[in-house]
Amino acid sequence: MTNNNPSVMIQANNLSKNFSGMHALKGASLSVERGEVVCLIGPSGSGKSTFLRCIHGLEKPDGGEVYLEGKLLDPKNKEEYRALRNKMGFVFQHFNLFPNLTVLENCTFAQMQVLKRTQEEATENALSYLGKVGLLEKKDSYPNNLSGGQKQRVAIARALCMNPEIMLFDEPTSALDPEMIKEVLEVIQELAAQGMTMIVVTHEMGFARKVGTKIVFLEAGHVIEEANSEEFFTAPKSDRAKEFLSKVIYD
Ligand SMILES: Nc1ncnc2c1ncn2[C@@H]1O[C@H](COP(=O)(O)OP(=O)(O)O)[C@@H](O)[C@H]1O
Ligand SMILES: [Mg+2]
Structure with a gap:
């Protein structure tokens, strides 16, 4: 239909x-x-x-x-x-980041699992979006060590990594x-x-x-x-x- x-x-x-x-x-x-x-x-x-x-x-x-x-x-x-x-990318009020994954891993996980991208491709894409939200230097941090604003910017970068329409x-x-x-x-x-x-x-x-x-x-x-x-x-x-x-x- x-x-x-x-x-x-x-x-x-x-x-x-x-x-x-x-x-x-x-x-x-x-x-x-x-x-x-x-x-x-x-x-x-x-x-x-x-x-x-x-x-x-x-x-x-x-x-x-x-x-x-x-x-x-x-x-x-x-x-x-x-x-x-x-x-469709979705960003939640409470971020919903994976606490046991680093910022970079949060951004590459679904790219590899869902879109079947290689780790290299996923990482390159993730670093580009983390740069766009101003968080490149936090790529190896864990969510618990970020401020709320930083967590939400990671969540946005993570959603963008899936190249939503x-x-x-x-x-x-x-x-x-x-x-x-x-x-x-x-x-x-x-x-x-x-x-x-x-x-x-x-x-x-x-x-x-x-x-x-x-x-x-x-x-x-x-x-x-x-x-x-x-x-x-x-x-x-x-x-x-x-x-x-x-x-x-x-x-
Ligand atoms: N999973 C749920 N189980 C039971 N009631 C819910 C659930 N989600 C939302 N509701 C109820 O549905 C109504 C609308 O909720 P919601 O969509 O969260 O409103 P808003 O986002 O505008 O605050 C509310 O009365 C809320 O309590
Ligand atoms: Mg609501």
Whole structure:
């Protein structure tokens, strides 16, 4: 099954997800064009992580479909499903680095296991991305010896090593001390400037306004509002988005 619009990278249609009777997602849809930075915002518990995880396949939606570059993500179609999922990089709030592997090994592991690259190829690629996130000198360190900001930059480099077509970030700065937020957001902004397509769940409204091309506002498992970022922040349409912004933006 296909869905043909070549500029659309991700099309999520009517996704729903229940957790033992709790409706976390109630028919949420989203489309992401190539090169877009979609920021997913909304109150805590509104289903942002579930939405992102269902798009990636980390959670299996109970209903709805996800298309990547026009192809349906269908777990029954094992080979294609795996190949499509490999086109998506995922960055977690809590980094999820392997604690027993060095920074470099964290970045080469999946390249060798999943993409079957040689150690040489994987290492070369990893060093290039570690350089891009400014962490080359930490290549032999273990995650426990890094700051939160450094851990998250490693997690971003690790995801980039898989050469994804799109990056998904789930509150990448929420677990960080305040002084480390910027270094991570700058890396993400730089990626956006280079044309990477992404979906970013974030509470950083300054970032969403500046870097986001589209804002999707979620509440109670529904997409309440979708708008370009300037429009959303200057003239939100729904009362719920207005109320949310009045609570989270201090000015
Ligand atoms: N694995 C899970 N098991 C049970 N309930 C969950 C699970 N994941 C999320 N939920 C529930 O689903 C709702 C949406 O959660 P989530 O997607 O994490 O929201 P957000 O990321 O917007 O804070 C919440 O009520 C949460 O408690
Ligand atoms: Mg969340």
